[in-house]
Amino acid sequence: MVEAVQTSDGFIRTAGREFLVTFYTALRSLKLYPLENAQVQKSLDDLANTSDQILESEHEIELRVTGEFLFVNSTRLRLDLDNYASFSHVLGVLKAAGVGLVRAEVGADRREWTTALSLLLAAAGRGGHGESLLELQVKMRDAGVAHIVMEPGIDSEASEEEEQQKKEAAKRTYQRSVAVTKEVISSVRMGRSASVKKVKRAVQAIVDQVLADETSLVGLSTLRDYDDYTFTHSVNVCIFSITLGKKLGFAKLQLYDLGMAALFHDVGKARVPLEVLNKEGSLTDEDWRVMQAHPWLGVLTLFGLRGYGEVPYRSMIAAYEHHMKRDLTGYPKCLRPRTPSIFSRIIAVADGFDAATSRRVYNTNPLQPDSVLHEMLNNPRRGLDPVVVKAFINLLGVYPVGTMVILDTYELAIVVAANPDATEVHRPLVRVVSDQGGSITFPGFVANLAERDTAATPLRSIIKVTDPDKYGIRVSDYFV
Numbered sequence: 285m286v287e288a289v290q291t292s293d294g295f296i297r298t299a300g301r302e303f304l305v306t307f308y309t310a311l312r313s314l315k316l317y318p319l320e321n322a323q324v325q326k327s328l329d330d331l332a333n334t335s336d337q338i339l340e341s342e343h344e345i346e347l348r349v350t351g352e353f354l355f356v357n358s359t360r361l362r363l364d365l366d367n368y369a370s371f372s373h374v375l376g377v378l379k380a381a382g383v384g385l386v387r388a389e390v391g392a393d394r395r396e397w398t399t400a401l402s403l404l405l406a407a408a409g410r411g412g413h414g415e416s417l418l419e420l421q422v423k424m425r426d427a428g429v430a431h432i433v434m435e436p437g438i439d440s441e442a443s444e445e446e447e448q449q450k451k452e453a454a455k456r457t458y459q460r461s462v463a464v465t466k467e468v469i470s471s472v473r474m475g476r477s478a479s480v481k482k483v484k485r486a487v488q489a490i491v492d493q494v495l496a497d498e499t500s501l502v503g504l505s506t507l508r509d510y511d512d513y514t515f516t517h518s519v520n521v522c523i524f525s526i527t528l529g530k531k532l533g534f535a536k537l538q539l540y541d542l543g544m545a546a547l548f549h550d551v552g553k554a555r556v557p558l559e560v561l562n563k564e565g566s567l568t569d570e571d572w573r574v575m576q577a578h579p580w581l582g583v584l585t586l587f588g589l590r591g592y593g594e595v596p597y598r599s600m601i602a603a604y605e606h607h608m609k610r611d612l613t614g615y616p617k618c619l620r621p622r623t624p625s626i627f628s629r630i631i632a633v634a635d636g637f638d639a640a641t642s643r644r645v646y647n648t649n650p651l652q653p654d655s656v657l658h659e660m661l662n663n664p665r666r667g668l669d670p671v672v673v674k675a676f677i678n679l680l681g682v683y684p685v686g687t688m689v690i691l692d693t694y695e696l697a698i699v700v701a702a703n704p705d706a707t708e709v710h711r712p713l714v715r716v717v718s719d720q721g722g723s724i725t726f727p728g729f730v731a732n733l734a735e736r737d738t739a740a741t742p743l744r745s746i747i748k749v750t751d752p753d754k755y756g757i758r759v760s761d762y763f764v
């Protein structure tokens with residue numbers, strides 16, 4: 285029980301401690317035993333009682349983490365041997381979930397505390413900080429917890445800096461990969477023998493980056509703010525393929541192999557004359573014949589590259605098969621039934637998406653990413669492996685990063701990340717870049733489309749995807 289002490293500060297010092305101990309005991313027992321267990325029930329009763337008493341006198345409870353300290357309503361709780369275990373445990377759980385602040389107001393009852401603590405434990409188990417916190421907030425709201433909120437700490441500024449560093453590292457990896465690809469392809473085009481050593485290192489850097497942080501590089505690839513389609517296309521297909529391979533459970537060495545195969549899937553185009561490759565307007569039959577030779581020209585080219593190690597059979601097969609389609613109606617034509625290799629199937633999906641969403645000479649009207657994904661899944665003439673396509677959609681979200689959307693609030697927004705909650709694929713995180721009258725704002729603000737009001741109605745929903753060009757917006761300006 286909390287003893288009422290005369291001064292508010294003194295009251296909080298005692299009651300705050302009591303609150304923390306009951307908070308800790310409830311967390312511990314919820315973690316160890318099922319909800320109906322008597323010990324769990326008692327610990328929740330205690331927590332609700334302490335919370336009620338503080339709310340009655342202070343109207344709110346604010347449990348804040350700053351560095352290694354815990355504050356309740358701005359009063360720092362002193363650490364001593366008795367409460368050391370409970371302090372460090374609560375600190376650990378909050379930090380693991382990315383929570384820096386727990387705030388409760390009048391109305392926070394036993395039911396809300398039970399839900400909030402169970403969700404907090406689950407979030408701490410998932411780890412991952414920022415993402416799990418976002419998910420936690422959404423789940424709490426969905427579960428009707430209206431009087432308790434959990435927010436990131438002040439420490440999150442440091443992690444924002446880390447985020448920024450990660451983004452820059454991703455950009456450097458991307459640009460370096462484009463540069464080395466350009467070098468090799470240009471050498472091939474000029475008939476010089478080219479070494480792939482640098483390319484290998486670039487692909488390894490992509491694999492490492494994708495394994496460490498899947499989203500930054502994929503984000504860069506869907507942004508498509510780059511000229512030089514030939515080279516960025518190869519790098520994009522490489523990044524998408526590696527990320528897909530990771531999703532499908534490939535080991536690191538397989539990912540290197542897959543990445544190399546993806547980067548060189550179109551290497552045969554280096555032997556297609558530029559006037560055909562860059563031709564504006566429609567291609568003649570003869571042009572098509574030359575274009576469609578690029579798979580086997582690729583195999584020949586791969587024979588001539590130095591520094592690959594052993595003969596790159598798998599890259600050759602992927603170069604040869606990536607336009608074949610599952611029913612073999614593509615090219616090159618084959619005489620006998622065969623199943624394209626898993627590398628070829630992955631590369632075909634990555635290739636199809638990148639080609640359809642890129643701007644280039646004979647594709648002046650690129651499709652919006654969401655309709656491309658839809659078509660890839662549902663149009664059998666595409667001849668893609670549906671399992672791989674599903675994994676790909678899973679990866680990009682229904683609305684890939686960089687997609688411009690119109691919201692039901694008449695605001696324009698740009699998708700900045702898939703929703704961390706996998707059940708909310710249609711509700712990504714967006715940056716709202718206009719007011720409701722349609723005037724463009726910069727830099728705008730980030731909104732989670734899964735955010736709902738108390739009646740569980742989403743605050744913002746996507747009505748449709750639109751073309752940023754229509755509004756004179758350069759999507760990449762919002763990503764610096």
Ligand SMILES: [Fe+2]
Binds near residue numbers: 550
């Ligand atoms: Fe191709």
Ligand SMILES: [Fe+2]
Binds near residue numbers: 517521549550635639
């Ligand atoms: Fe391609």
